[in-house]
Amino acid sequence: MPAFLRDLVARGLSGVEAVGATVPGAAWHRCRTHYAANSMAVCPTSSWP
Template identity: 45%
Template sequence: MGRPLVARGQSGAKLVISDAHQVLVDAIGATLPGSSWQRRRTHYVRNLAPLVPKSASAG
C-alpha cells in the first residue's frame, strides 16, 4: 500500500485514512513510520448502523 508512494518519493505523511483491515494498518505502520492512522468514517458508520435500534432512527 505505502510502498508505491514511497517509491515515487512521497514522504512525511502525517495522516493515513483507510479501511480497518489489519493488513492495511500494519502496512501503513511499516511503510509510513510516524504517520497517524484513522478509520474511514463511511465504514465506521456502516458497521454501527445495524446496532442502532429502529426506534432511534430518524426515518
C-alpha cells in the first residue's frame, strides 16, 4: 500500500483501498467529474459534443 494511503489509515480513515486492488493495472485514478473538467479545459468548446 502506498505511503499516502497508509497515512490516511493511520489518521483513522477506514475503507481505504489501494487503487490497484480496485482498478487493476492503474497507477492512479481520477474521478469522472475531474476528468471531464480537465478535458473541457484543454478542448475548444466547438469540439464538445
